[in-house]
Each structure stands twice: as structure tokens, then as C-alpha cells.
Amino acid sequence: MKVSIKGVRGSIPTAGSETSYYGGNTACVTLLEDDWMIILDAGSGLQKVTLPQKPTNRIDILLTHLHFDHIQGLGFFGSLFDPSKEVHIWAPESSTQSLNSRLNRFLSPPFFPVMMRDLPCKLFLHDISKSSFQIGPFSIESKYVIHPGPTVGYRITGKNAVLAYIPDHEQALGLSGMIEDKKWISGFDIADKADLLLHDAQYTGYEYKEKIGWGHSSMEDAIKFAAVAEVKRLLFFHHDPSRTDEQLDIIFSKLKQKDFEFENFDFAREGTDIDLG
Amino acid sequence: MASHEIEIILNRQLADCLSLPVFITDTIGNLIFYNEPAELILGTRYGETGEMKVETWSTIFKPLDEERNPLAPEGLPLVQTLNDQLPHHRVFWIESLTGKIEKISVTSYPIIGRMGKFLGAVAIFWETKDT
Numbered sequence: 001m002k003v004s005i006k007g008v009r010g011s012i013p014t015a016g017s018e019t020s021y022y023g024g025n026t027a028c029v030t031l032l033e034d035d036w037m038i039i040l041d042a043g044s045g046l047q048k049v050t051l052p053q054k055p056t057n058r059i060d061i062l063l064t065h066l067h068f069d070h071i072q073g074l075g076f077f078g079s080l081f082d083p084s085k086e087v088h089i090w091a092p093e094s095s096t097q098s099l100n101s102r103l104n105r106f107l108s109p110p111f112f113p114v115m116m117r118d119l120p121c122k123l124f125l126h127d128i129s130k131s132s133f134q135i136g137p138f139s140i141e142s143k144y145v146i147h148p149g150p151t152v153g154y155r156i157t158g159k160n161a162v163l164a165y166i167p168d169h170e171q172a173l174g175l176s177g178m179i180e181d182k183k184w185i186s187g188f189d190i191a192d193k194a195d196l197l198l199h200d201a202q203y204t205g206y207e208y209k210e211k212i213g214w215g216h217s218s219m220e221d222a223i224k225f226a227a228v229a230e231v232k233r234l235l236f237f238h239h240d241p242s243r244t245d246e247q248l249d250i251i252f253s254k255l256k257q258k259d260f261e262f263e264n265f266d267f268a269r270e271g272t273d274i275d276l277g
Numbered sequence: 278m279a280s281h282e283i284e285i286i287l288n289r290q291l292a293d294c295l296s297l298p299v300f301i302t303d304t305i306g307n308l309i310f311y312n313e314p315a316e317l318i319l320g321t322r323y324g325e326t327g328e329m330k331v332e333t334w335s336t337i338f339k340p341l342d343e344e345r346n347p348l349a350p351e352g353l354p355l356v357q358t359l360n361d362q363l364p365h366h367r368v369f370w371i372e373s374l375t376g377k378i379e380k381i382s383v384t385s386y387p388i389i390g391r392m393g394k395f396l397g398a399v400a401i402f403w404e405t406k407d408t
Contacts, residue, residue, distance in 0.1 A: 095391045129392045130282070144283050150391060174290030184289060188280040 001158035002032040003196065003274040007045020008267075010168075010202050010216070010238035011069050021245040023270020026069035027167050027238065029198065033158045036136030038062060040154065040165050045270065046073030057084055060135050062142075063091035064167055065151035066102055074103075075112045083120040088135075092142070092150040093127040100125050128152065145169045146186040147215040153190040161276035164194035164229075167237045172221040173213065182228065191229035195276050198268060199225065201236035204251060219255060227262035235268035284390045285309070285397055298402040301388075304395055306331035306359050318402065320373065341370040341378070354385035355400040362387040362395050368405055380405050 007013075007025030014024035026043030035054040039046065039061045051059070059079045063070055079085040091099050100116075103125065107116040116123070126133075129152070131142045137159055142152040145166055153166035171186045172178040182188050191197050201222040203211055208218035217225070219236060226234040239248065248267050255265075280286075285301065289310045292299035298315035302308055308329040316322050319337050340348040350356045354365035364386040372378045382403040388396045 093392065095393065144391065146283050146287065173287075175293045179286075179289070183280050184286055185280055186283050186286050 001156075001161045001163065001276045003163060003276060004030045004032070005045075005198075005235075005268050005270055005272045005274075006030060006048040007041075007043045007073075008237055008239055008270050009043075009069075009241055010200075011241045013044040013069075013072075014241045018244040018246070021269065022239060022248055022267055025270055026072065027064075028073060029165065031138065031156060031158070031163060033137045036138065038135055038138055038140075038156070040064070041070045041167065042072070042074040042077065043069050044073050046077050048270075049077075051079070058086045058088065060088045060090065062140070062154055063089065064153065064165070065092060065147065065149055066106075067149070067168070068106075070168075071103075071106060075107055075114070080119045080121050080123070083122075085121045086124065087121045088124045088126060090126040090128050090133075090142075092144065092152045093129045094150050098125075099127045141190070143187070143190055145190070146171060146173050151215075153187045155190045155192075155194065158276070161195040162193070163276065164191040164197040164199075164231065166190055166197070166199050168215060169200045170213070170215050170217055171225055172208075172217060178221060178224060178228075180228065185225070185228065187225070188229055191225065191231055193229065194231045195233065196274065197226055197229065197231040197234045198237045199234060200238045201267075202238045202240050207240075219251070220260075223255075223260050223262050223265055226265065227260070232264065234262065234265040236265065237268050239267065281309070282390055282396050284388050288388060288397075288399055292399075295401075300355065300400040300402075301397060302331070302355065302359065302400075303397045304359070306335070306356070306398075308334045309397070315402070318371070318373075320375075337373075339372040341372060343369070345370060345378075354383045355398055358385040358387050358398045358400075362389070 006028040008023050009026050025045035027041040028043045028045030029040040031038050035052045037052050104116050128142050133140050139157040141155040145153045147168045156163045166187050199222045200217045201219040202216040203218045205218045205220040292312040298318050299312045301310040342348045354367050357365040366384045368382045370380050382405040385400040387398050390396045
């Protein structure tokens, strides 16, 4: 399974020389196995996605939730305008409105010039929740995680590896932070012993104290979560948009000086390809 | 090991923040969490007991009706919620294992998740002023 990171930034794209190393595009990751591609989230990083060389008519986009930084690339994705393409969009179910209804609010005037129903591709929308489904060689499990509004994390099992993708997540929400009992940790099933975990780590531990309830994690909590879930590798995701490359490097150096139970962590970087085998 | 649904986890996190006794059960009445104020009612600590089967925790205290007669389980708000997945409220007495009798007010509500699925129930014990 080849993982390609196309966008790592949280909240809003941050183009510029100060963010060019880690990247300024919002959430988007592709997975490739046997010429099957799935796309995780449709942030502005979606514009960097190149379809597999082997011609395919089917595109699958798995959205963790519908916050703007996870869908803002959708309207500019070429496959939506290609009548030969079959585009499947998977996203968490709401208790009040269908996915079609919610996406229509974004893909319609005055927010977007084209109505969703006028898109030339063959569009299939899938409302999911605690779901298990198969796309080509990928077995996918989704489960709601703690974040404002319906939000899922994805556990994707390929032929030889497991990726856990929880880009927006506040598993430590509560009086005393993350409960250290696996049954009581949001997202635990998604991350359990994954080969690679891409996880929200927007804040430093110091910053998080002022951001409790905003739906995001501290780097320290992400590390603690990775340790409890016994993942092999953790990449911090959803970098704060105000953070420059230099600041991220300084934070990383400080974190590495601390004595954590889990040490195989780093900041995810746009443009990185990872072969999970 | 499957973790609880987030609706259950968030109810526990809320219960941790309250000074009112709160009990959280699964869909069949097994006690999956009780907070520190509830420990005073049960006389046990969650950290020591962990989850308790319904047949275990339901015998720790004896519910009594207005005439101080034993109250049948189906008269308890939490049991009613587990049966019909609706909120209930009642004032009654409880007698602990030590023989102490207290008047309490209990509100129970079902945890219905985003998918409309019944995931468990919560009982909150309120102090009652009248004697």
C-alpha cells in the first residue's frame, strides 16, 4: 500500500515560502494498491492528486467529515467534470440530512457556480457511520470519533498493511483528558496496532489547555494515543495554519527531547510518499 | 477489544464533570460506568469494581416506594428506560446495605446515537429537599 500525502494543513490553506516545506494544502491523502486508488478527504490538496497510470473509470473519495477544509478541493477535481468517470463519495451520515442534501449546500450557487446535479460524472453518494465496506483491494472500517459534527475515522486494510486516518479528533475531551482504558478511548478501534497512524496534532500541550472542546488534539495526546493503540508509526496531521516550517521544526526538536513512551512520530509533510508494503 | 461508541464515551466524560451521582448502563442494564458521587450510593469504587453485571449492582441497594414497601424493578426509572427507550423520572427511597434509608429523585434517559440506535441509558440521582 502506497500512501501519498497531498495536504496536511488544518482549517485553511496556507500558501507561502514559510510553509513550503511541510506544505500549506488542507487535508488530502491517497492510497494506492494494485492500481486501485482511494482518496482520503478532499481538502485543497486534492488538486495535487494524479490518477493511477492504468486507466480507471472509478474514483472513491472518503470524507471524514464535511468541514470546509476537508471538502474545499471537491469542486475543482477534474474527474467530477468527466462524463466517463464514476465518482463515489463516502461520508458520515447525519441524523437530520442526507449527504446529498449537505453537499448540495456547498456545490451550488452562490457558493459554487455549478449545481451538483449538473456535474457530468456519474456521481454516487454513500452515507456511512459505523460501517465496513470494500473498495477493490481495500477493506475499510469507519467509526464516529470525537469532533464537532458527524465525523469518522477510517481504518484501511490493504494486502499487507493497515493505515489509520483520524485527521480531526479530540480524544482527550473531558475533565481529566484521555481515559486510559482502551474501551473508553474514542478512535481506539480505528488505530489499534496500525502500521501508520495519521492523527490530528494541531496544538502543543500548552496551547491545548486554551482550546479544549475545539475538536482537535495536542501533539502530546496524539503520542499518548499512538502508544496506547500500539501503532508502528505516527504522523502528526492537521498542522495549525498559523505555524511556519521553522516553528514546526522547533516544536519537533523540543518534543524529541522529552521522554515519551512512544518515539516513532514526526510531522506529516505534503508531497511525501510512504510505502507500507 | 471493541471500544464504546462515542455517545457513551461523551456521557462518561460529562458524568466525570458533575457533582451529581450518574450511572451509565449498556442496553441490557449492565453498569458500565458510575462517577465518584455515585460511588457514595453504591459504597463501591468504580476503579475497583469496573463494570458490574445488572444482577450484581441491582442488589447493592433496595428501592422502596412511598409506603416504604419494596419497589419492583419495573417501577424504577432506569429499568423503564431500558424497556421503552424513553426518559423517566421518579422520587423514591433507597435502603443501602447498611440499613440507611434516603429519599432520592432519579431521572433516566436513553442514549440514542446519531444512527437512531439505542446504545444505553443514563440515570442521574438528584437530591430531594422534601421529606
